Amino acid sequence: MTIVRKAGSLAVIGSGISGLSFAYYLSYFRPDIKITIFEKSSRTGGYISSPLDNKSHKVILEKGPRTLRTASDGTLMIADLFQRCGRCDEVYGVAKTSLGNKKYILDWQNHLVEAPSSFYTAWNFLFGGNLLTKGLINDILKEPWRPGPIITQDESVEGFFSRRFGPRVTDNVVSAIYNGIYAGDVGDLSIRSVMPRLFDVKKSHRSVVLAHITSRLANGLFTGVKGLFRAGLTMLGLLKKKWGGGSDLLRHYQCEFSTGNVWFLKNILKKMPIISLKNGMESVTNLLRDQLQGISNVKYVYDCDISGIKNGEKGITISYTHNGTEHRDIFDHINCTVSPKGLSDMVEDPKLSNLLKAPTYSKVRLVNFYLRNKNYIQDSPGFGYLIPKAYYKHNPGLKHQAILGVIFDSDVEKHRSQIFNPATKRFSAKLGETVEEYKRNLINGEDWKNKGTDKEIAQYKGEFHEVSSTQEYTKLTLMMGGHYWKNEVIPNEATALLNAKDVLKKQLNIDLNEISEDDLIIETAMTDEGIPQYNVGFEDTKQEILDKVDVLYQGKLTVSGMSFNGGVGVPDCVSNGYKLAAHM
Numbered sequence: 001m002t003i004v005r006k007a008g009s010l011a012v013i014g015s016g017i018s019g020l021s022f023a024y025y026l027s028y029f030r031p032d033i034k035i036t037i038f039e040k041s042s043r044t045g046g047y048i049s050s051p052l053d054n055k056s057h058k059v060i061l062e063k064g065p066r067t068l069r070t071a072s073d074g075t076l077m078i079a080d081l082f083q084r085c086g087r088c089d090e091v092y093g094v095a096k097t098s099l100g101n102k103k104y105i106l107d108w109q110n111h112l113v114e115a116p117s118s119f120y121t122a123w124n125f126l127f128g129g130n131l132l133t134k135g136l137i138n139d140i141l142k143e144p145w146r147p148g149p150i151i152t153q154d155e156s157v158e159g160f161f162s163r164r165f166g167p168r169v170t171d172n173v174v175s176a177i178y179n180g181i182y183a184g185d186v187g188d189l190s191i192r193s194v195m196p197r198l199f200d201v202k203k204s205h206r207s208v209v210l211a212h213i214t215s216r217l218a219n220g221l222f223t224g225v226k227g228l229f230r231a232g233l234t235m236l237g238l239l240k241k242k243w244g245g246g247s248d249l250l251r252h253y254q255c256e257f258s259t260g261n262v263w264f265l266k267n268i269l270k271k272m273p274i275i276s277l278k279n280g281m282e283s284v285t286n287l288l289r290d291q292l293q294g295i296s297n298v299k300y301v302y303d304c305d306i307s308g309i310k311n312g313e314k315g316i317t318i319s320y321t322h323n324g325t326e327h328r329d330i331f332d333h334i335n336c337t338v339s340p341k342g343l344s345d346m347v348e349d350p351k352l353s354n355l356l357k358a359p360t361y362s363k364v365r366l367v368n369f370y371l372r373n374k375n376y377i378q379d380s381p382g383f384g385y386l387i388p389k390a391y392y393k394h395n396p397g398l399k400h401q402a403i404l405g406v407i408f409d410s411d412v413e414k415h416r417s418q419i420f421n422p423a424t425k426r427f428s429a430k431l432g433e434t435v436e437e438y439k440r441n442l443i444n445g446e447d448w449k450n451k452g453t454d455k456e457i458a459q460y461k462g463e464f465h466e467v468s469s470t471q472e473y474t475k476l477t478l479m480m481g482g483h484y485w486k487n488e489v490i491p492n493e494a495t496a497l498l499n500a501k502d503v504l505k506k507q508l509n510i511d512l513n514e515i516s517e518d519d520l521i522i523e524t525a526m527t528d529e530g531i532p533q534y535n536v537g538f539e540d541t542k543q544e545i546l547d548k549v550d551v552l553y554q555g556k557l558t559v560s561g562m563s564f565n566g567g568v569g570v571p572d573c574v575s576n577g578y579k580l581a582a583h584m
């Protein structure tokens with residue numbers, strides 16, 4: 001990647017979460033660069049979309065991702081962004097111990113089995129006498145004695161788990177998890193891509209169970225010693241916040257960008273594995289869009305159709321049509337954040353174009369339900385449930401319904417609470433303001449960093465109560481399709497709705513025929529290029545693409561976005577955008 005010259009120009013293709021995050025951070029690190037954001041539609045956000053329902057216009061019905069995992073650095077960056085922009089009151093968390101955090105797996109007789117999230121729930125899961133885990137403990141305990149070579153080659157998730165533990169683990173549990181992340185087939189997904197740590201363990205150990213136990217013990221010992229050491233240093237006043245635990249990226253973010261305190265945030269969020277936003281996930285992309293709109297060096301070109309990207313001596317040219325007119329603009333650099341397939345139509349080289357067509361996506365249909373006045377899922381409150389492969393093995397007649405899982409949106413909403421004390425609005429800062437300027441501009445000139453944050457954390461801890469809405473309602477999202485539609489005719493909207501209604505009746509005992517039209521909202525949305533599939537061979541194709549792009553465009557083109565981030569989540573897009581921008 002080249003470093004863009006002083007006062008140079010850069011184009012971002014795509015205004016989804018990846019494009020906007022990159023542009024936002026770049027405008028901070030390189031305010032001298034002129035940034036043009038190209039978007040083929042007339043809105044920003046890409047697959048993130050949180051419209052109000054089209055019936056009562058009072059309910060947000062998310063058409064894409066809706067929660068963020070706080071274990072990711074990108075989530076801290078998003079929370080920090082809201083804090084920085086004075087909108088802390090919009091960030092909510094779901095506490096670890098809250099009902100809104102319970103996840104289930106559906107067994108083949110339509111019972112919800114709680115997935116493990118603690119020692120207690122893990123014990124119950126394994127020994128609680130349910131259909132899914134009958135005999136599972138045996139499979140796990142036998143693993144160290146299963147013969148098998150150390151393998152250095154990539155293989156499918158299913159291949160790996162079935163070889164080490166037998167088919168039951170994959171069919172009943174692992175397949176459900178991968179339905180809930182990639183909407184993907186465990187028979188295709190690559191262990192190297194989706195579980196890189198396990199893949200590394202497998203390269204050096206015969207038993208993953210023994211390797212896990214040894215590493216847990218060693219880690220425990222290391223953490224214990226490290227903890228004592230840190231406690232000692234803190235007592236001596238030697239440990240500064242900028243050395244706080246966390247990744248190198250977070251440390252960079254804290255020192256070079258944040259006007260808040262990400263370590264403090266990280267501490268708060270340890271108790272809250274899930275974040276959601278008051279006005280839906282689209283408020284993240286809207287916030288980024290609005291912040292960028294206020295910067296004179298940033299320009300948007302909506303409704304444009306890019307036909308070509310060409311490398312030349314003076315720079316890299318984008319040919320596009322906008323408002324019926326053809327344009328050719330030269331830039332010093334392009335960051336392409338759209339899908340590889342989208343890019344394949346823009347590049348000249350046929351070999352690269354073909355390579356870019358190789359990565360596949362899962363198509364997913366969402367069906368949103370909003371049922372007024374009653375909570376229909378009070379028997380099994382939680383985040384939602386996933387459906388394992390075994391469900392369709394035992395119910396082959398239902399496979400055409402292709403349900404991957406159901407999200408209990410209303411439970412997440414009912415069990416969330418604000419993560420920031422509204423008083424912390426003083427963290428607000430403007431984009432482009434330096435840390436020093438920000439500190440100077442603090443209300444009353446107070447440096448909040450020196451104000452007993454430990455006390456504040458304790459105060460926040462006390463706030464992790466569960467809030468329930470006064471008005472009862474049920475909001476659900478059914479997710480269908482994914483790998484089940486790989487080689488099948490995809491059902492049309494009407495069939496999908498019939499299937500969804502049948503699923504509600506069978507799996508949740510909700511009969512929509514008994515609910516009045518006035519109390520019911522149903523919407524559906526289809527995503528064709530939903531989630532990139534990190535299938536076996538994907539890493540090699542990705543590397544081939546990156547190498548070819550490098551040779552052909554000599555560092556003037558970078559490709560990012562979900563296919564190249566190493567993760568398919570919204571936080572991955574944000575942290576990757578930061579990483580790229582910070583090095584320009």
Ligand SMILES: C=Cc1c2[nH]c(c1C)Cc1[nH]c(c(CCC(=O)O)c1C)Cc1[nH]c(c(C)c1CCC(=O)O)Cc1[nH]c(c(C)c1C=C)C2
Binds near residue numbers: 068
């Ligand atoms: C039923 C289908 C889906 C549900 N969510 C997604 C699909 C396809 C999409 C999705 N879920 C996750 C990611 C990655 C995001 C990230 O931040 O890393 C994506 C793209 C996260 C996720 N969701 C579940 C798990 C186990 C994970 C990974 C790790 C974690 O957060 O703990 C579980 C889950 N997903 C869905 C449901 C109903 C569900 C559990 C009950 C919906």
